[in-house]
Amino acid sequence: MNNQSKKENTVIYFADLVHNYVGKGPFMFPINIGYIKAYLNKIYGDKLTVKLFKYPDKLLEEIEKNPPDILGLSNYAWNENLNINLLKYVKSKHPEIMTVMGGPNIHIRPDLIKDYLQKQNNLDFYVIHKGEPGFVNLLEKYFECNKDINLMKKSVIKDTAYYDKEKDEVIRGEETPVIKDLSVIPSPYLTGVMDEFFEDNLIPNLETNRGCPYPCTFCVWGDLDYQKMAMFPFDRIKEEFYYIAKKVEETKNTNILCISDSNFGIFSERDYEFSKIMRELSDKHSYPRKVTTFWAKNKSDGIKKIATMLGELASVDASLQSMNLETLKEIRRDNISQDAYKELLTFFHDNGIDSDAEMVLGMPFETKESHLNALRELMDMDAGQIIVYHCRLLNGAEMSLPEYRERNGIKTKFRLIDTCFGTYGGYKSFEYEEMVKSTKHMSEEELFFFRKLQWLVQFTWNYKYYRGLLKYIQSYDINPMDFLIAVMENIENAPKEVQKLLKEFDNDSRGEWFDTKEELIEHYSKEEEFEKLKNGGFGKLNFQYTFKTITDCPNEFDIYLGKIAKELISKKSPSLDYETAVDNIIKFESMLRVNFSGLDIEKEFKIEIEKHNEFDFDVLKWKRDSYHKNLHEYAGKINYKFYLPNDQVEALNSNINQFKNVNLNFTLRKMSEYMRISDLFYQVESSEEKYETKMEDHVFHTSTFAQ
Incomplete structure (x- = not known):
């Protein structure tokens, strides 16, 4: 013994x-x-x-x-x-x-x-x-x-x-049956098991049910034993929501709540009741401010009710993965019909609900043309956000089996997972992801073509830094995806700062891949490379370069996009003054951005609470009308006030402190993964005041960045 x-x-x-x-x-x-x-x-x-x-x-x-x-x-x-x-x-x-x-x-x-x-x-x-x-x-x-x-x-x-x-x-040993009566598992929250973790800046999460009915080949959630779903008792989940909100109100360490279900909304009425509770808590206690979850795949009517109730608290995901029928068959995926999805998007737009369309790059049978056409179609549908994930092989998933790889000609490389490294107990540890780099139907160079395009979609369309510009271009029958391709293909005409940025993106996106996991570990174990990691030099490129652009060369990027937009529109023989329109849109979207470039961890950072500017078009009304009409119908001088309400300033402070790091880019990119994206932009209203810029004495307490 x-x-x-x-x-x-x-x-x-x-x-x-x-x-x-x-x-x-x-x-x-x-x-x-x-x-x-x-x-x-x-x-x-x-x-x-x-x-x-x-x-x-x-x-x-x-x-x-x-x-x-x-x-x-x-x-x-x-x-x-x-x-x-x-x-x-x-x-x-x-x-x-x-x-x-x-x-x-x-x-x-x-x-x-x-x-x-x-x-x-x-x-x-x-x-x-x-x-x-x-x-x-x-x-x-x-x-x-x-x-x-x-x-x-x-x-x-x-x-x-x-x-x-x-x-x-x-x-x-033999496997015992899955627990179907989940009430036999006591609540970790209501029994106090989770109490100690409220003292840290972690994000509370809970399950309302378990299981997933979908046997997708790229995922491990829909294991045969778990395809029959089970639910935790309703009253218990309700109590957990209130318990979590009370604890967060005491500590104020986060404003985010995660529902860790595979298909939130699959039990329409029950999940709607949960959404009412979250809405009530947010309205009364300002928590949660942001709800993250995985949404049900084929429950459009129920999702409408739930999404309407949650409103700005959540963005609704439509996990399409692909729009290629051969691909969907091979990965055993049953998507929502395109007609149903279009109807859902119309509902979301009409009700001001944020939504995401999720795609996966590098799936079997997907070609460069089919993937690009799917992205174009999503732009034409006016999808809220178009999120493209790179296909990743997971242990336990059918897609990573040797015979599946061979059948589809899947070749892979390895990439470090963002922030997943460190020295513990004297050992350096690195986590990596095995990613598809080519298939029978798409070459490695074709996959690489989409790398920069994915970032530009996220930056300009998803994060809405240039959504208005893309919608204006679209009014001339130019698909925004083709505009972004033109941005990629005309780098030599960009300002030198933008040329440098885009070339660095190419170098980083090629340099992050390794043929074997052993090569990856050997590379990052070198002291020089490990120091770069410690200083926040490696990260998800889409996030990293979004904020690198915003802090390092926002004006130059504005100029470059405006130039490409005008060149493409000019080929359509426009009769209206499109150049003034493009300039106004870019000025408006520039004024919307919260400026983090002055954030210095050694000093206090004063943020502009209110600023004003004059425009030749009512861009705000055009935006609120969902860009459906021609911008030129809104011509006329107008003044706008751009401002940050107190709750938004507090939310920004909370997110900055929750994801603090000595590297500003690291902080911004990590907090943006979970925060309400609208908090990155000023609120706007029309104003008859003369132009002025007001600097208020609101301070971000950056001293907390030091580790």
Whole structure:
């Protein structure tokens, strides 16, 4: 019997680890291990002492002071190597600790699970899929074997797998049924399990249901066992909403709430009631200000009600992935019909609801032409945001299986995951994503063509920095996608600052790829490269270059886009004064932007609360009319007041502090991933006042940026 077993009760540390080496977010509450702790507390009571951790440094510190009997780690694509290195460190110091991992980041096919587990020399057991009952089954065997790990490894354990070195095989127990009555799992919030995490700047999240009915080949959510969905009790979820809001009101560490469902809105009436609760809480307590979730795929009528209730709190995602029928068949995806989607978009526009259309680049059967035509069609449909993800192969997903890759000619490369690196316990850890770089139907250069285009779409259309300009161009039967391609293809005519920016984007987008994960780790392990990472030099390029443009060369970018727009429109033989119109639109959109370029971590930053300017067109009314009419129908001198209300200033302060880092670009790009994007822009109203710029003494407290 080892020394750990002599304790009066069994001590378990669960960790849902994230890399917090640079910055502190955006990270979610560790709700996954919270559910497991609440379940174990219910079953074992005082027989166990269970502690939860989010950050590796805190976990290592506690292990050194008070080693546990059992260490359990949740295993995802964004923390796998951190887990592996942490287990290496723990076993070198405390070999008696039983080490366990669980989570979806593993293939369960016999040949592939063996390949994975035999490499994990410091891992004792892997709980397959079912966290709560799976860990109970493991604990039962642990107590049955008198806490003897070696004796346990002579057994077959339900929901658990481990590698037997002597037999050179994986020993895996049968899988127990999925819990259908989720009420048996106590609430991690209402039982106080999550209370300690409100003191940090984490984002509260919760599940209202579990499962996903869709078996998409690129995803791991729709596992066969989880295609039949189960719901947590309604009244309990309602209580959790109120509980979370009360706690956040006390700490004021975030204004974001995440619903971690696979298809929010799939239970239309129930989810509508939840949306009413969130709306009520936001109106009364200013929380949540932003709600993030994954939306139901084919429930348009229910989604309308829910989205209308949430309003500006949420943007509705339409996960299309592709508009190519052959692709959809190959990935086993059943999309909303285009007619239904168009009708949904019209409803969203008419009611001022933000929406997203999600596409994935690099899917089987997708060609350069089919993908580009889909993007053009989404522009013509006036999709709210057009978000294009690069196809990523996940452990556990069918698409990453060898035969699937071979059938579709899938070739991949590896890229570092943004902020997912650090040094912990003396080990450097790097997380990477395996991305599709070519298929039978799209070459690597064709995929690369879309890289800059994706950024320009996000910057100009999605974030609405130039949405008005694109809509004006569209009125001349020029698809905005073709305008953005022209922006890409005429770099030599751009101001030198813009040329430099776009060339740097090309270099960065090519330089972030590695043929193997080993090459990636070797590269970033070099001290010079690691220092660049520490200083925020690597990030998601779409976000990084959006804010690099806004802070480094906004005026030059305005000039360049205006020039390209005028050149394209001139070829349409316009009869109206399009040049003045383009200049007015760009001036208006420039005035809308909150200017962060003066934000200095060493000084206080004063922000313009109010400013004024005169225009030749009522651009604001044109925008509020959803750009449906010709801008020239709004001709006439008008003055506008651009201003920031107090709640928006407070929200900006909250987001800046939540995602603080010594690197300004890092802070802006990370906070923009979760904040309400409209907070990046001034409010506008018409004004008869003479032009003036007013500088108020509102201060962003940038001293909190220092780490």
